[in-house]
Amino acid sequence: NIGLAVDTEHGLFVPVIKGADKKSILAMAKEIMELAAKAREKKLNSMDMKGGTFTITNIGSAGGGWFATPVINYPEAAILGTGMIQDMVVAIDGKAKVRKMLPLSLSFDHRILDGAEAARFVMTVKAHLEDPDLMLVEGQ
Numbered sequence: 001n002i003g004l005a006v007d008t009e010h011g012l013f014v015p016v017i018k019g020a021d022k023k024s025i026l027a028m029a030k031e032i033m034e035l036a037a038k039a040r041e042k043k044l045n046s047m048d049m050k051g052g053t054f055t056i057t058n059i060g061s062a063g064g065g066w067f068a069t070p071v072i073n074y075p076e077a078a079i080l081g082t083g084m085i086q087d088m089v090v091a092i093d094g095k096a097k098v099r100k101m102l103p104l105s106l107s108f109d110h111r112i113l114d115g116a117e118a119a120r121f122v123m124t125v126k127a128h129l130e131d132p133d134l135m136l137v138e139g140q
Contacts, residue, residue, distance in 0.1 A: 003052030003073065004032055006039040007062055013039040014073065016052040025135040052076050060084030060102075070107050078108035078118070080125070102129065 003014040015035035017028055038044050053076055059068045060083045070081035083103035090099050104125060108118045128134045 001051045001053050002028075003049075003055035003076070004035065005055060005057035006036045008040045008042075010042055013044060013049065014052065014055055015039055015044055015048045016050065018051060055079040056082070058082045066103050067105050070105060072107050072109055076109075077112045078106060081105040081107075 001016050001018050002020040003016045006013050006015065015038065017023070017031050017035070020028055023031070035044070035048065038048065052073065055070075055073055055076060055078075057068075057070050057079060059065070059070075059081055063084065066083050066086070068081045068083065070079040072079050081104070083105070085100050085102045087098050088101040089096050090101070091097075092099070104122055106118055106122055
């Protein structure tokens, strides 16, 4: 169950997509839009915001900086923060190239997850962002 931080004029709300592991990225996108609209309209109920095990927050959308240290919302296991996408000069095949870069910040509970597992998770997220077709596979 994935919580998504939604910034509203009434404060931050974290509605939860239940059973996210069984939904396609397209189904989740639709649900995200619906839950975000409910949050902005103050129409979320308590069940909409319960049961999260992992949260995603986007500090970049609020003009935030490059990195953050997102704080885990107990009893969740982890939170992934995304920063603001920026053009950066990176080395590709020994040459300087300008690419869009998205910083990711993962905070996790070491009692639940070890660091190597967390690093592999971030690399999986990176692979999916670099190749969005991977996210279109049903159940991924």
